[in-house]
Amino acid sequence: MAQQKILLGVTGGIAAYKTPELVRRLRDRGAAVQVVMTRSAARFVTETVLQAVSGHPVRTNLWDEQAEAAMGHIELARWADHVLIAPATAEFMARLAAGSAPDLLTTLCLATRAPLSIAPAMNHVMWDHAAVQANRECLQSRGVRILGPAEGDQACGETGLGRMVEPDAIAAALLADATLAGATVGSQPLQGRTVMVTAGPTREAIDPVRFVSNRSSGKMGYALAQAAAEAGARVVLVSGPVQRPVPQGLERIMIESAEELFAATHAHIDDVDIFIAAAAVSDYRPRRVESQKIKKTRAEMTLDFVKSPDILASVAKLASGPFTVGFAAETHKVREHALTKLAAKQLDMIIANEVGAGIGFEQDENAAHVYWRDGDQAFPLAHKSTLARALIELIAQRYNVGFGEDTAVELTALASRD
Numbered sequence: 001m002a003q004q005k006i007l008l009g010v011t012g013g014i015a016a017y018k019t020p021e022l023v024r025r026l027r028d029r030g031a032a033v034q035v036v037m038t039r040s041a042a043r044f045v046t047e048t049v050l051q052a053v054s055g056h057p058v059r060t061n062l063w064d065e066q067a068e069a070a071m072g073h074i075e076l077a078r079w080a081d082h083v084l085i086a087p088a089t090a091e092f093m094a095r096l097a098a099g100s101a102p103d104l105l106t107t108l109c110l111a112t113r114a115p116l117s118i119a120p121a122m123n124h125v126m127w128d129h130a131a132v133q134a135n136r137e138c139l140q141s142r143g144v145r146i147l148g149p150a151e152g153d154q155a156c157g158e159t160g161l162g163r164m165v166e167p168d169a170i171a172a173a174l175l176a177d178a179t180l181a182g183a184t185v186g187s188q189p190l191q192g193r194t195v196m197v198t199a200g201p202t203r204e205a206i207d208p209v210r211f212v213s214n215r216s217s218g219k220m221g222y223a224l225a226q227a228a229a230e231a232g233a234r235v236v237l238v239s240g241p242v243q244r245p246v247p248q249g250l251e252r253i254m255i256e257s258a259e260e261l262f263a264a265t266h267a268h269i270d271d272v273d274i275f276i277a278a279a280a281v282s283d284y285r286p287r288r289v290e291s292q293k294i295k296k297t298r299a300e301m302t303l304d305f306v307k308s309p310d311i312l313a314s315v316a317k318l319a320s321g322p323f324t325v326g327f328a329a330e331t332h333k334v335r336e337h338a339l340t341k342l343a344a345k346q347l348d349m350i351i352a353n354e355v356g357a358g359i360g361f362e363q364d365e366n367a368a369h370v371y372w373r374d375g376d377q378a379f380p381l382a383h384k385s386t387l388a389r390a391l392i393e394l395i396a397q398r399y400n401v402g403f404g405e406d407t408a409v410e411l412t413a414l415a416s417r418d
């Protein structure tokens with residue numbers, strides 16, 4: 001695999017003193033690193049040290065005439081395979097969330113298509129502040145990966161959640177499967193594959209102003225789409241009506257009803273290698289959609305429902321269809337219902353999650369148990385973006401066993417025998 005190019009942005013927190021160590025840990029894992037510092041970062045660590053450890057000049061200023069003669073900030077934004085901000089201060093997170101770009105580092109963050117990770121570091125009371133948490137959530141919903149913070153003693157003498165994650169752990173998280181000293185780095189197990197993810201709810205119209213729907217926020221599906229993109233896949237996200245920004249670099253198709261979801265899925269399924277159905281599809285829809293708003297003249301009213309198409313089952317039935325992963329959202333007998341769906345819909349895998357008051361739907365965190373024909377794996381409660389990465393890793397492993405490299409080798413072997 002090609003050498004990973006990491007653009008490290010250093011902002012003005014005390015943890016900036018750990019960034020020379022971070023650069024070394026990233027380079028130990030084979031990555032090339034270029035550093036951009038904010039003005040306040042220079043109060044905690046010097047340009048000279050970071051230049052020496054990275055082996056590249058350090059940039060601090062958007063108005064560097066020599067570099068900007070060749071549009072240096074755009075060049076840097078294009079150069080990076082990954083942008084990492086460590087430490088990320090509360091103030092920097094706020095600027096990033098607002099999309100404001102008064103300096104070189106914020107400008108680079110807007111100008112790059114590379115995935116962005118931040119390692120926040122600040123006093124634990126600041127980290128808990130509603131404004132900081134709102135910015136964290138906003139960044140996370142746009143696909144920014146948040147590494148930490150860690151718990152422990154802080155420079156201010158207090159203890160709590162706010163320390164920057166240690167340099168080695170950041171390097172390991174960023175360059176997951178890297179071996180030491182220049183070997184392969186940043187494994188992307190879905191490189192060259194196309195993944196389709198369905199996400200969010202559907203809405204089934206009753207009349208021009210009313211519909212039947214459910215509580216899905218799209219958080220789980222969007223996190224899976226983002227994680228699949230980080231794993232190197234081209235991702236098509238088919239989304240029900242949710243107010244979420246499009247994660248960077250993804251193709252998104254918006255739908256409303258189960259029938260529209262069915263049509264959009266089948267219109268784009270031909271090139272898909274892995275299909276993940278995280279959408280909460282209305283199983284039934286009103287038999288008749290009134291063309292005018294229903295008036296409240298009757299004391300009671302009854303709606304007649306018919307079954308919606310089952311998108312997941314229809315994809316699993318395709319003759320040479322993709323590797324198919326379904327969800328089972330259950331309030332009780334989770335395992336039993338999940339295994340029934342796995343068999344009835346003929347899926348390759350099913351991700352079972354318990355749903356109900358305060359769990360599953362709408363929450364930031366989720367737990368899951370994944371089943372396939374001859375195995376299963378439990379995933380404890382975690383943020384949906386963390387869970388999604390772990391799920392994608394497992395899906396990629398199972399896909400490569402069943403459909404990917406091994407199958408390709410077997411098929412090649414069979415072909416060469418003929």
Ligand code: PMT
Nearest residue numbers: 216217218219220277280281310311312327328329361362
């Ligand atoms: O969106 P969030 O707020 O983050 O919540 C996440 C979630 C709880 C919605 C998600 O984790 C989840 O469980 N999604 C699937 C919800 C669901 O509809 O489950 P189900 O057990 O009813 O359906 C089984 C599977 O068949 C699902 O993969 C579903 O997408 C698919 N299906 C169902 C009916 C239908 N007509 N077509 C389908 O494709």
